[in-house]
Structures are given as C-alpha cells and as structure tokens.
Amino acid sequence: xxYFLMFISAIFVNNILLAQYLGNCPYLGCSKEKGVSIGxxxxxxxxxxxxxxxxxxxxxxxxxxxxxxxxxxxVFILVIAGLVQFVEMFLKRMVxxxxxxxxxxxxxxxxxxxVLGIAILVQRKEYDFATAVFYSFAAGMGFMLALVLMAGxxxxxxxxxxxxxxxGTAIGLVMAGLMSLAFFAFxxxxx
Amino acid sequence: xxxxxxxxxxxxxAEIPPFRLVLGLCPTLAVTKTASDGFGMGMAVIFVLALSNxxxxxxxxxxxxxxxxxxxxxxxxSLVVTVEMLxxxxxYPLYQSLGIFVPLIVVNCVILxxxxxxxxKNPVHLAVADGLGMGVGFTMSLxxxxxxxxxxGAGSLFGHHVMWAGFEPFQFMVEAPxxxxxLGVILGAMNxxxxxxxxxxxxxxxxxxxxxxxxxxxxxAEEQQS
Numbered sequence: 001x002x003y004f005l006m007f008i009s010a011i012f013v014n015n016i017l018l019a020q021y022l023g024n025c026p027y028l029g030c031s032k033e034k035g036v037s038i039g040x041x042x043x044x045x046x047x048x049x050x051x052x053x054x055x056x057x058x059x060x061x062x063x064x065x066x067x068x069x070x071x072x073x074x075v076f077i078l079v080i081a082g083l084v085q086f087v088e089m090f091l092k093r094m095v096x097x098x099x100x101x102x103x104x105x106x107x108x109x110x111x112x113x114x115v116l117g118i119a120i121l122v123q124r125k126e127y128d129f130a131t132a133v134f135y136s137f138a139a140g141m142g143f144m145l146a147l148v149l150m151a152g153x154x155x156x157x158x159x160x161x162x163x164x165x166x167x168g169t170a171i172g173l174v175m176a177g178l179m180s181l182a183f184f185a186f187x188x189x190x191x
Numbered sequence: 192x193x194x195x196x197x198x199x200x201x202x203x204x205a206e207i208p209p210f211r212l213v214l215g216l217c218p219t220l221a222v223t224k225t226a227s228d229g230f231g232m233g234m235a236v237i238f239v240l241a242l243s244n245x246x247x248x249x250x251x252x253x254x255x256x257x258x259x260x261x262x263x264x265x266x267x268x269s270l271v272v273t274v275e276m277l278x279x280x281x282x283y284p285l286y287q288s289l290g291i292f293v294p295l296i297v298v299n300c301v302i303l304x305x306x307x308x309x310x311x312k313n314p315v316h317l318a319v320a321d322g323l324g325m326g327v328g329f330t331m332s333l334x335x336x337x338x339x340x341x342x343x344g345a346g347s348l349f350g351h352h353v354m355w356a357g358f359e360p361f362q363f364m365v366e367a368p369x370x371x372x373x374l375g376v377i378l379g380a381m382n383x384x385x386x387x388x389x390x391x392x393x394x395x396x397x398x399x400x401x402x403x404x405x406x407x408x409x410x411x412a413e414e415q416q417s
Contacts (some may be wrong), residue, residue, distance in 0.1 A: 019367050021221035025300050028216065070276060073294040074268035081261055110264070113217045113298040120291055165383035166375075169213050173375030181368035 003134055010138035013189060016114055017146040018180040023114030027147060028172050030105070032158075037151035041144025043105040045137065047087065048115050051080045052136035055119040056129055076119050081110045114143055149179065195320040202324030208301045209332045209374075210381050215301040218292050219333060220370040226349050229337030231285040232292065233330025235278065237323065239270045239296055244310040244322030246270075251311050263306040264297065271297045301329060340364045340373055 016022050023044070030040045055076050063069055088106045091099035109115055118139050122132040153175055162171050206212055209219040218236075223229040246266050247254075254262045275293050278286040286293060296302070305325055310318040338348055344364030346354035363369045 021217050021367065021370065022295075024216040024220060025214070028213065070272060073272050073275065073297055074265070076294075077264055077268050077297050078261075081264055110260070111298045111300060111303055113295050116298050117291060117295055120294055124291065163379070165386060166379040167382075170375050170378035170382060173371050173378060175375075177368045177371030177373075177375060180371055184366065184368055 003131075006131070006135060007138045007141075008189070010135060011142040011145060012183060012186040015142045015146055015183050016118065016139045017143050018176070018183045020117070022117040023112050023143055026108060026112055026114075027150065027176070028169055030108075031147055031150040031154055031172070034148060034151045034155065037147045038144070039101050040105045040108075041140075041147050043109055044112060044114060044143050045140030047080070047084060047106070047109050048118050048136045048140040048143075049133060050087065051076075051083055051115050052119050052122055053129075053133050054079055054083060056122065056132050059123055060129075072120070072123070076116060077110075080115055080119070084110045114139070146179070146183075150176065153179070194317055198317050198320040199324035199327075202321065202326070202328040203331070204328075206325075207328040207332055208325055209329065209336075210378060212301075212304070213378075214304050215299045215329065216374075217295065218299060219336065220367075220374060222289050222292050223333055223337035223340055223370065224344070224365050225341045225347075226334050226337040228285070228288055229333035229335075230330060231282065232289055233326070233333045235274050235289075235293065235296060236299065236301065236329050237326030238274055239267060240302055240305060240326040240329075241319055241322035242270050243267045243302055244305060244318040245315060247306045247310040248313060248315045248318035254311075259311065260303070260307075263303055263311075267302045267306070268297045301325060336374060336377065339377075340369060344369065 010016070014020060017024070017027055026040055026044075031037050058075060058079060059072065063072060063075065068075075084106055088099070091106075118136045121139075122135055125135075127135060150172075154172065157171060157175065166174070202208070208214050209216060215236075218232050222232045243263070243266055247263060250262075271294060274296065275286075278289075278293060305322060309321045313321070342348055342353060343361045346352060346358045346360050361369075364373065
C-alpha cells in the first residue's frame, strides 16, 4: 500500500517536472511530437532506474565507508554518463529495434537533470534500496506522463493562432504553467 | 580588447542565457522564489562557468574530439564540488535553500552549451569574457525573475517589505505554476521588445541614421548567433 501511495504521489502530487522543476530542457525541446515524446519518456524511465540502482550501490558501499561523500556529484554524473554510453552500445548490439527508437535520445539524457536529480533526491531522502529504485521508476513515469501530455497539447497549439511574440517557447512555458496548475490540484490528495 | 568587450556584453542582452538561448531552465524556474535565492544561484553559476570556460579553453587542444563531452562534464563537476564546499562553509543558509539545485549545476545546459559552442573553439581570454558575460546575464535574469515573483508572491524584495500595508500576497507566483507562467510572459515580452526594436531600427535605417551604436553592434551579434 505504501508503494502504491508513493507511485501516485510521485506521478501526480510531486511530479518531477511540474512540481519539482527537473528536466525542463527536454520538456520544452522534445515535446513537439507525440512519438518523439514517448521515446524520450521511455529512455528517461530506463536510464533513471538503472542510474539510481547503480549510484545507490556506489554511495552505500564505496562513498560512505571511505568517507568520500563530498565526491557525490562528480561520481554520480560520471556513472550516469558511463551508463548511458554503455546502455547505448548494449541496445545497439542486442536490441536493435529498441535502439532505433531510443537511440537519438540516449546521449541527451546524460545532461537531463531529472536523472541526476532523482539519483541525488533518493540519497537526500534516505530511502532504502527497493524504495529508491521504485521511486525512480515512479518519478520517471511522472516525467513521461507530463511530456506526453505536453506533446499532445503542443500538436494542437501548432495550428492555433498565438500572438506573434508568444510563438514557440513562450507559449510553451505558459502552457506548462497551466498544466502545473492542474497537477497542483492533486496536492490535497495525500496529506 | 574590443573582442573581450564584445564577448562579455553579448551575454548581457543579445544572448542572455535563460531568455534568449533558453538554456538552463531548471534552476531558473526552481530557485527564483525570492530575489536573493536567484542572485545566489547566479553567483555560483558565474564561478563555475567562468572557470570551466577558462580550463576548457586552456586544454582544448589536448582533449581528443571523441571524449570531449565527458571531459567537459568532469571539469564542470569538479568545479561544482568546489562551489558546493565553499557554500557549505560560508553561506550555509543559502546552500540549504538552494538544496538539490547546487549539485545540479553540473547538468545546467548553460555550462556544457558554452563549453561546446564557445570555449572549445576560442582562446582563453575570449572564453573567460564569454563565461563571465553569460554568468552575469544569467544572474541578472534569475534575480529579475526572483524579484518579480517575490514582490507579487510575498510582497517583499530581498527580504524587505515593499508593498503597501493591505497587500494580499499572490500565492500563485511563488508556487510552481507561477514560475512557468512568469517565465513564459517574460519571454513573450522580450520577443515583443526585440520585434519592436527591429522595426524601429529598420525605420531609422531608412532615415540613414548610422550614428546609433546599436546598428553597428547588431550585425556582429547576428553573425555570432548564426
């Protein structure tokens, strides 16, 4: 039951994108088409779960015992960069169809702050391993939901008449604000 | 010397990072609840950006092309760790209120973007000027956005009360939705202003006004952008 609550909370109440402001660059950059946004969303879920698992183990068995906590940032980002590279090579060789659909998004994920953000967040919240991995999955799903919804809205927005100055990113941000407001309504759901 | 001034000033208006280049949006949205948070974040970014541009530009000929991104990230990450420790030592309240966004400076697209687009191709003095300019521009944007949100959301500025006595704080502005809408409206206003400036410049050009300094600078800025 706790896991279920956490899942709902990470997707709707504390959405990683709309309530915690992580991963805005792909949110505005990769949300022009629905297909692209789904690909990006899956890539983020996949890498976020892997990265959280790996960084959790490194933090627990290497950084903490040897008192190297201050190296957290540099180690985490290198692990994520390495992991992304590895996943890319693995998929290319073993699962070509998946590589074809995710391939172009993988390099972008290294600098997606959602992935590093989730890895650091679970450390700060002091979750145990299973909870941390589950949280990363739920947060990734929340990211995907926001991204796909936004892509749907932007497809309609492309044919709408928008004031000249607001075309492109500006109206995208205002839209994001309205979506964030809608998600804000879930705040009361979990006390 | 003229080159240094040009690289520095382009970050202040023509290519001001969050508004023009639309880079580094996460901290722009997240840490601008108050003007002082935005200012503090900007300061940290100036430090990292100027030094990372300096180092990357200094070693740009040694770094192999294929692993350059990894090198840039490592350099930026070491600087971010330095900033993190300095902030813990000297400005602990600020460190706490910025929270997770201090380590996340590593993945701020402004840093990697400038490294890739500028520092890896230009000599050290220009790269530092570019880093400082971009950093100052980033700080200005964050402080401005933070000031707007703080004035309407809490009725204060840098912690001092500025609104009249009966002012009801506008809660929307300090919450997440307000951040998005506020940034969107500012972007729209900047676009509008640029369009208006261009129109006026065109009109001025027809009157053969070549004395205005903006006209002389504009082609150079456009060239940079393309």
